[in-house]
Structures are given as C-alpha cells and as structure tokens.
Amino acid sequence: MQMDEDIKIGILALIILIFWLIAAPGVASLLYGLISGYFAYTGLNALTTSSTQAYLPGRRVQRREESIPQTSSAPITTELTIAERIRRVHIEKNFKCSNCGATIENATDRKCRHCDSVLVDMTALPQPEFWADVEIGQSVRVKHPKRGQIESQVVYRLYYGELWQEKMKKDVPWTLTGNYYTGLGLENSMYLLNWQSRFYLLVSQSPLTDMDINRDFAKYAREFAASNQTKTVIFTYHGNNWKMADIGRFRIEYSEGNGALAQPGAVGRFIHAKADDQILIVEDFQSGGSGRDTRWTGHEITKKDINL
Numbered sequence: 001m002q003m004d005e006d007i008k009i010g011i012l013a014l015i016i017l018i019f020w021l022i023a024a025p026g027v028a029s030l031l032y033g034l035i036s037g038y039f040a041y042t043g044l045n046a047l048t049t050s051s052t053q054a055y056l057p058g059r060r061v062q063r064r065e066e067s068i069p070q071t072s073s074a075p076i077t078t079e080l081t082i083a084e085r086i087r088r089v090h091i092e093k094n095f096k097c098s099n100c101g102a103t104i105e106n107a108t109d110r111k112c113r114h115c116d117s118v119l120v121d122m123t124a125l126p127q128p129e130f131w132a133d134v135e136i137g138q139s140v141r142v143k144h145p146k147r148g149q150i151e152s153q154v155v156y157r158l159y160y161g162e163l164w165q166e167k168m169k170k171d172v173p174w175t176l177t178g179n180y181y182t183g184l185g186l187e188n189s190m191y192l193l194n195w196q197s198r199f200y201l202l203v204s205q206s207p208l209t210d211m212d213i214n215r216d217f218a219k220y221a222r223e224f225a226a227s228n229q230t231k232t233v234i235f236t237y238h239g240n241n242w243k244m245a246d247i248g249r250f251r252i253e254y255s256e257g258n259g260a261l262a263q264p265g266a267v268g269r270f271i272h273a274k275a276d277d278q279i280l281i282v283e284d285f286q287s288g289g290s291g292r293d294t295r296w297t298g299h300e301i302t303k304k305d306i307n308l
C-alpha cells in the first residue's frame with residue numbers, strides 16, 4: 001500500500017507548523033503558520049478519510065462491492081454428481097458389461113455400446129423433468145420464430161443441477177435444490193436449453209473471457225442480485241438493450257456425447273437477459289474447472305415448438 005501524497009505533505013506541514021509556533025513567534029511566522037496550517041488540514045483530512053477507505057477512488061469501488069456479500073467463494077456441495085454416481089456403478093462391475101462382457105469405455109455410458117443392454121438404471125438417479133430420455137443422435141424438429149422449422153440431431157446432452165444458498169454468506173455452502181435441467185446440443189452449434197418452465201433455442205455462441213464478463217455483465221448481475229432479482233436492470237450490449245431476467249448458479253451433473261462446453265463437476269453462474277424476442281445467455285464457469293465461459297444468443301420458444 002502506498003501512502004498518499006497529500007498525507008505526506010500534511011504530516012510535513014504539521015511538523016513545520018509546530019516548529020514555527022514554538023521557535024519563531026511574530027507576524028511573519030503567523031502568515032507562514034496559516035499557510036502550513038492549510039496544508040496540515042488537507043493532509044489530516046486525507047489521513048482520516050483514507051483510514052475509512054473511502055478516499056482513494058479504487059478502494060471506494062472495492063468497498064461498495066463488499067456491501068454485496070461475495071458468495072461466489074462459498075463452498076460447493078460435496079454431493080456426488082450424477083456422472084460420478086454412474087462411474088461408481090461401473091467401478092463396482094469392473095467396467096464390464098454384465099450381459100456381453102464388453103469393456104465400458106466411457107465412464108458415463110448408460111448403455112452397452114456392443115449389446116445395447118442397460119448398464120445403469122438411470123431412473124434410480126436424479127433426473128431432469130424434461131428430456132431425460134433423449135438419446136444422442138435422435139432427430140429433433142424445432143420451430144425457429146424467424147427461420148421456421150429446423151431439422152436437426154441431438155449431438156450432446158448436459159444436465160444442470162440448480163444450486164442455491166440458504167443465506168447469502170461466504171461460509172454457507174451452495175447445495176443442490178433438487179431441480180435438474182437439460183441442455184441439448186444440436187448440429188451447427190445450436191443449443192436447446194430448458195430452465196425452469198422456459199425453453200430457449202440458442203443459435204449463436206461465442207467464447208468470453210473473465211475480462212469480458214467483468215466489463216460487460218458483472219456490474220448488472222450484482223445490481224440484480226442485490227435487489228433479490230426484483231429490480232429492472234437494463235444494460236447495453238452489442239447494440240441491444242437487455243433486461244435482466246434471471247441469474248443463478250449451477251453444477252454440471254452429467255454429460256453425454258461430444259462437443260459440450262463443460263464437463264460434469266464444472267460449477268458456473270448464468271445470466272439470462274431479454275431484448276424483445278431475443279435472449280442472451282452468459283455461462284460463467286468457475287476457474288479451474290472444465291467449463292468454458294460462453295455467450296449464447298437466440299430466442300425464447302415454447303415447449304410445443306420442440307418435437308423430439
């Protein structure tokens with residue numbers, strides 16, 4: 001920490017002031033005393049205000065952030081992911097199919113790739129309300145609000161476990177709510193996402209850096225969080241005015257297929273924002289995990305627009 005210039009001048013001026021008052025009484029010294037007194041005052045003022053950490057502009061910002069609890073550093077549930085539970089079943093059976101004896105290559109395989117027999121009873125594990133039975137390679141028809149009917153195939157699948165905190169405090173762990181949502185990766189980097197009762201068709205994705213997120217979204221997400229998601233928070237991004245719709249936290253519980261931007265165990269935060277009929281989704285993964293920070297754009301659609 002560097003001592004502020006004003007403080008140094010102030011202390012120096014104060015010493016000179018005291019010296020002059022003792023050693024050189026008289027009119028000339030009174031004048032000098034007034035001048036040095038002024039500097040002593042500004043210096044002391046800086047000294048007292050900086051001790052409350054409000055003087056330096058940089059610290060003032062930090063202080064304001066601290067008024068919203070920094071809950072992102074709170075511990076995450078130690079409950080096993082669905083993927084880990086599947087892996088444990090495979091470990092018990094020594095990674096062998098009990099029907100044909102083939103070796104299980106993928107730790108999250110639900111069915112044997114050789115004989116198609118069921119390896120893991122998924123119904124005994126937590127399941128999302130929608131698309132729990134969707135298979136990789138399955139064809140899907142989606143009604144895009146502008147482009148009309150889109151024919152595609154499911155390329156990969158992700159389960160999101162919704163996380164919550166009982167209290168917004170640093171030492172209160174994030175635990176699973178018991179709600180699971182599915183993301184279906186389609187061809188041409190399209191993504192179908194269900195969250196609560198909402199369905200999104202995301203047609204464009206691009207990577208984000210932590211710097212991008214801090215610059216473009218963090219402030220608004222904090223503002224929205226501080227109001228317990230009740231305040232109308234609007235921000236400009238790429239020429240659109242986006243209105244905050246939902247923010248939250250999740251853990252990737254299960255993944256299947258290739259091409260997903262995160263693997264089981266990755267913990268992230270999301271932002272859902274709306275501009276007219278468009279939707280913007282930011283997925284901000286905790287560093288050190290397997291998730292890649294991504295911005296998605298697309299449309300909110302209804303469940304009946306999706307035929308699987």
Ligand SMILES: [Zn+2]
Binds near residue numbers: 097100101112113114
């Ligand atoms: Zn088999």
